[in-house]
Amino acid sequence: MTSLNKITDFRRPVAINLAARPTASSCEDCGARHQGLCDALSDEEVGFLARTAQHISLQANTVFIEEGEAALYFYNINSGNVRLFKSLPDGRRQITGFAGPGHFLGLAATSKNMFSAETMEPVKLCRFSRSAIAAVFEEFPVLERKLLDVAMHELVLSQQQMLLLGRKTAIERIASFLLSWAERLEICASGVLPKPNVSMPLPLSRTDLADYLGLTIETVSRSLSHLKREGLIDIPNIHEIILLRPQALYDIAEAAV
Amino acid sequence: MTSLNKITDFRRPVAINLAARPTASSCEDCGARHQGLCDALSDEEVGFLARTAQHISLQANTVFIEEGEAALYFYNINSGNVRLFKSLPDGRRQITGFAGPGHFLGLAATSKNMFSAETMEPVKLCRFSRSAIAAVFEEFPVLERKLLDVAMHELVLSQQQMLLLGRKTAIERIASFLLSWAERLEICASGVLPKPNVSMPLPLSRTDLADYLGLTIETVSRSLSHLKREGLIDIPNIHEIILLRPQALYDIAEAAV
DNA sequence: CGCGACCTTTGATATGGATCAATGGCCATA
DNA sequence: TATGGCCATTGATCCATATCAAAGGTCGCG
Numbered sequence: 001m002t003s004l005n006k007i008t009d010f011r012r013p014v015a016i017n018l019a020a021r022p023t024a025s026s027c028e029d030c031g032a033r034h035q036g037l038c039d040a041l042s043d044e045e046v047g048f049l050a051r052t053a054q055h056i057s058l059q060a061n062t063v064f065i066e067e068g069e070a071a072l073y074f075y076n077i078n079s080g081n082v083r084l085f086k087s088l089p090d091g092r093r094q095i096t097g098f099a100g101p102g103h104f105l106g107l108a109a110t111s112k113n114m115f116s117a118e119t120m121e122p123v124k125l126c127r128f129s130r131s132a133i134a135a136v137f138e139e140f141p142v143l144e145r146k147l148l149d150v151a152m153h154e155l156v157l158s159q160q161q162m163l164l165l166g167r168k169t170a171i172e173r174i175a176s177f178l179l180s181w182a183e184r185l186e187i188c189a190s191g192v193l194p195k196p197n198v199s200m201p202l203p204l205s206r207t208d209l210a211d212y213l214g215l216t217i218e219t220v221s222r223s224l225s226h227l228k229r230e231g232l233i234d235i236p237n238i239h240e241i242i243l244l245r246p247q248a249l250y251d252i253a254e255a256a257v
Numbered sequence: 258m259t260s261l262n263k264i265t266d267f268r269r270p271v272a273i274n275l276a277a278r279p280t281a282s283s284c285e286d287c288g289a290r291h292q293g294l295c296d297a298l299s300d301e302e303v304g305f306l307a308r309t310a311q312h313i314s315l316q317a318n319t320v321f322i323e324e325g326e327a328a329l330y331f332y333n334i335n336s337g338n339v340r341l342f343k344s345l346p347d348g349r350r351q352i353t354g355f356a357g358p359g360h361f362l363g364l365a366a367t368s369k370n371m372f373s374a375e376t377m378e379p380v381k382l383c384r385f386s387r388s389a390i391a392a393v394f395e396e397f398p399v400l401e402r403k404l405l406d407v408a409m410h411e412l413v414l415s416q417q418q419m420l421l422l423g424r425k426t427a428i429e430r431i432a433s434f435l436l437s438w439a440e441r442l443e444i445c446a447s448g449v450l451p452k453p454n455v456s457m458p459l460p461l462s463r464t465d466l467a468d469y470l471g472l473t474i475e476t477v478s479r480s481l482s483h484l485k486r487e488g489l490i491d492i493p494n495i496h497e498i499i500l501l502r503p504q505a506l507y508d509i510a511e512a513a514v
Numbered sequence: 515c516g517c518g519a520c521c522t523t524t525g526a527t528a529t530g531g532a533t534c535a536a537t538g539g540c541c542a543t544a
Numbered sequence: 545t546a547t548g549g550c551c552a553t554t555g556a557t558c559c560a561t562a563t564c565a566a567a568g569g570t571c572g573c574g
Contacts, residue, residue, distance in 0.1 A: 086420045088512045094420040108412035110447075115416055141398045148401060151408035155365035158415035159372055163343040163351040165422035166471030170561070190367075206522065214423030216562060221523055238522075238570085255345045427531065463552060476531055478553055495540085495552070 031124075032078040036102025040146045048139060052132040058123045065117035071109035073127050077101055080123030081203060085211065086115050095212040097157065098184075098204075106130070107151050120203060165214045168255075173213040174223040175253035178233065178243060193246040202241050283307070288381075289335040293359025297403045305396060309389035315380045322374035328366035330384050334358055337380030338460060341372050342468065352469040354414065355441075355461075363387070364408050377460060422471045425512075430470040431480040432510035435490065435500060450503040459498050 027033055027046050038046055053076075058064055065075070067086060081100045087093040096115060099105055108114050128136075137144050160180070164173050179193070181200060188194040206217040213220065224241075227233045232249055234242040243249060250256065284290055284303050295303055310333075315321055322332070324343060338357045344350040353372060356362055365371050385393075394401050417437070421430050436450070438457060445451040463474040470477065481498075484490045489506055491499040500506060507513065 086416060088420070088424065089514050090512050092424040092512070094423040096416045096419050107409050108416055109409070110413065114413045137402070141401065144398065144401050144405060145394070148405050148408060151405060151412060152364050152366070154412055155408060155415065156367065156371045158412065158419065159343060159353045159365055161419055162353050162415065162422060163345070165419060166351040166468075167345065167349040211423075217522075218524085218563080219561060222561095225523075255347050255349070257346050473532055474552075475533080475554085479531090482553070 030078050032076065032102045037076060037104045037143075037146055037150065039102065041140075041143070045140050045143070049128070049136055049143075050126075052136060053126040053128050056125050056127050058119045058125070060119055060121045060123075062123075063116055063118045064125075065105070065113050065115065067113050067116045069113050071106065071111060071113045071130065073129055074104065074106040074133055075117075076126045076128070077103045077105065078124040078126060081120045082117050082123060083120055083208060084115050084117050093211045094214065095208060096161070097154070098212075104147065104150050107147070107154065120208075168253075170213075170215055170219050170223050171226060172252055172255060173215065174220065174227065175232075175249045177209070177213060178241065179246065179249055179253055182243060182246075193250055194243055196246060197242060197244055198246075199236075199240060199242045202239050283312075287335050289333065289359045294333060294361045294400075294403055294407065296359065298397075298400070302397050302400070306385070306393055306400075307383075309393060310383040310385050313382055313384050315376045315382070317376055317378045317380075319380075320373055320375045321382075322362070322370050322372065324370050324373045326370050328363065328368060328370045328387065330386055331361065331363040331390055332374075333383045333385070334360045334362065335381040335383060337382075338377045339374050339380060340377055340465060341374050343372050350468045351471065352465060353418075354411070355469075361404065361407055364404070364411065377465075425510075427470075427472055427476050427480050428483060429509055429512060430472065431477065431484065432489075432506045434466070434470060435498065436503065436506055436510055439500060439503075450507055451500055453503060454499060454501055455503075456493075456497060456499045459496050 027038070027050050030038070032038055033046070038049075041049070055078075056064075058080075064082075065084075077099055079101050081098055082105075083095050084097045084099060084105070085093050085095045098120075099117070105117060106113075160176075164176050168176060178200075181202065182188055182194045182198065183190055185200055187198050187200060204212070206220050209215075210217045210220045215223075224233070224235060227249075228235055232243075232245045232252075234244055236242065284295070284307050287295070289295055290303070295306075298306070312335075313321075315337075321339075322341075334356055336358050338355055339362075340352050341354045341356060341362070342350050342352045355377075356374070362374060363370075417433075421433050425433065435457075438459065439445055439451045439455065440447055442457055444455055444457060461469070463477050466472075467474045467477045472480075481490070481492060484506075485492055489500075489502045489509075491501055493499065
């Protein structure tokens, strides 16, 4: 059946570095000022938001949202990537998505967090209390509109992922993933294939990949090797993949006839 | 590996019955007036919305949202149930969710519909043009807030479903489904187990169930039979299931230790 | 430069669930 | 009450992917 992945998370509790509240001017220098949510806001709006936020720095492999805990915060990532996941008591894990600079986190929550989040590398983020942000909504309804857009986009992605997890074969999952990752990196526009021979950084471990695609690391490795042997991709090193024939990948990913 | 389900959808194009626009007063009599989205609105707000809506009646097994088509509308279901799904060219299908009276449809869309929707029985619904609804948002920001809540809830559900599809065994999927269906029917509060021996109507075919859970109809049938043999459920007839031991189902569903 | 830890790849085998096949049950219609 | 069609169940077999096992890479550190 499905893998009982060795639990690789040594979640040493890391003292959270509570830096001073950001100011509108510190936002100016933020790497995420013109990405994601913040990009949609005026300087005035960012300033307003900034007053309710805390800047936080986390080291790699830190779990900073824990499923089941009270959902007190929203987060906006400034730098670094994080993995979002749900797990079962026996250690099985499903990664439900990844979030990078500019991504807004915390929408999939009721009063408790319904997922966990862990940094994949050193991460800087802004933390907003959910209650404080409600007041910001009153002031700037545009924010709410923007959040709705974000949520709608995430819904689209998760439905795609359900099709992948429920109905695609291993090789189809890998091909789908590679193309969606290219889209995520904005190597190509949404719905458009990347040009042949583009290179992508792939900061995920094989374990992350497996847990994202509902496979084992062995099957991920074999599928990638297969695509390489067939000349659809090249893998110069573990953390880089070259899409040699995107159209062929697409035909596999979408089971095109 | 995965089923090439015979394509069972004989999607005869059905003439859509465009009844007159609903009025605020006709909303008063609507079965969904006090469910879902509409329940959160005042009579004034409903009246405003009603002026932008069309009442539509559909017969059973009608596809009324087609993946890939231009996304022109939102929908609110007044009566009947519909299935939401994505499919691959070879007929493989993943049902991503179900929607019943009071459910709001169309959030997971960009400029094109990113999923399809099909009635499971005769359905009445209200259709809103996406452009018209933007104007309503200006007038009543509360609507946007409510939609954000809906979207957030759907995100939670789809993440649960990803865990199910990616990492759970057949029997775990069935047990999870039965409990989530009880929640959906409001037989029990969210996160609370139903009392032993509760009976639930189950308007889904085995094919729907299989396509929702990423299994084949044979495996669904075998898993249900297994749970029945073990005394955790009873199946008086195809469209009714009695949860004899919800706690035991939960232990299976969540792989509780 | 060499050692060791960890991750990835590759190979051999096992198995859960898919596929193929047959039977059974239910309902609608005559 | 009989008949046919559709869907569900059950059984037999197969296969894609998991699991188990071993070897190969890579990188940091002494």
